Amino acid sequence: MSDFPYRLVATDLDGTLLRSDESVSRRTRDALAAAAAAGAAHIVVTGRGAPWTRHILDDLGYDGLAVCGQGAQVYDAREHRLLTSVTLDRQLAGVALAKIEAEVGPLHLAASRDGLDGDVLVGPGYAVTGSLPAVPFTDAADLWAAPLNKIYIQHPTLGDDELAEAARQAAGGFVTVAMAGAGIVELLPLGLSKATGLSLAARRLGVKAAETIAFGDMPNDIPMFAWASHGVAMANAHEELKAVADEVTASNEEDGIAVVLERLLG
Numbered sequence: 683m684s685d686f687p688y689r690l691v692a693t694d695l696d697g698t699l700l701r702s703d704e705s706v707s708r709r710t711r712d713a714l715a716a717a718a719a720a721g722a723a724h725i726v727v728t729g730r731g732a733p734w735t736r737h738i739l740d741d742l743g744y745d746g747l748a749v750c751g752q753g754a755q756v757y758d759a760r761e762h763r764l765l766t767s768v769t770l771d772r773q774l775a776g777v778a779l780a781k782i783e784a785e786v787g788p789l790h791l792a793a794s795r796d797g798l799d800g801d802v803l804v805g806p807g808y809a810v811t812g813s814l815p816a817v818p819f820t821d822a823a824d825l826w827a828a829p830l831n832k833i834y835i836q837h838p839t840l841g842d843d844e845l846a847e848a849a850r851q852a853a854g855g856f857v858t859v860a861m862a863g864a865g866i867v868e869l870l871p872l873g874l875s876k877a878t879g880l881s882l883a884a885r886r887l888g889v890k891a892a893e894t895i896a897f898g899d900m901p902n903d904i905p906m907f908a909w910a911s912h913g914v915a916m917a918n919a920h921e922e923l924k925a926v927a928d929e930v931t932a933s934n935e936e937d938g939i940a941v942v943l944e945r946l947l948g
Contacts, residue, residue: 686720689893695728697899713940729862753879778853792834860902875905
């Protein structure tokens with residue numbers, strides 16, 4: 683029997699568990715399997731909504747719970763169903779957008795619709811990162827036509843960090859602002875974070891924060907690190923996350939998760 687010190691291994695997906703081609707290495711799969719054999723559950727905690735996460739989990743043969751949509755959704759991968767879903771108050775989100783645009787000028791917008799098959803809507807000028815499927819819209823009314831988990835904002839000239847900071851200053855009392863990756867600044871329900879969803883999922887699994895190790899690479903992982911007992915930033919992580927991490931491991935391309943798990947497994 684291994685004396686692996688944790689009962690829960692929480693991993694972000696993009697830039698953390700996944701390599702740049704969206705695959706998970708054999709070494710990392712083996713390390714997670716060994717941790718599971720030692721009594722630790724693996725939970726995926728991602729900014730991606732469930733519709734953009736399902737195929738990856740299916741490919742991994744993952745059948746546990748996953749926290750999706752930046753904490754908004756707890757998804758059961760075995761049963762392919764959402765257990766919880768939090769939506770954005772669209773009126774508040776509209777006020778937040780107006781306040782941000784009053785400060786920085788017009789934004790390029792996208793939005794993630796609620797539900798297991800919720801579309802991602804993309805407005806004019808918004809640059810989609812990666813190969814994820816999206817539905818274009820031109821009429822702003824379409825954006826607000828159905829419940830949303832989040833809104834994505836981009837600015838013609840401001841960088842991600844500047845835009846996130848400006849959005850927080852202008853609208854932090856109405857929405858949570860998260861920086862989740864290159865070109866990905868999000869407006870979420872106020873108070874929502876990966877920690878919110880992770881604590882809900884952990885409660886379902888009967889696991890405490892003190893029994894959790896978390897891996898991530900972006901500022902949106904900061905609340906998860908604050909919640910977990912031990913936070914591990916990838917070598918490729920944003921400096922803001924490295925600053926609050928308990929340790930920094932190798933990059934997502936170099937099996938950073940496996941490096942730490944193998945050491946802990948002895």
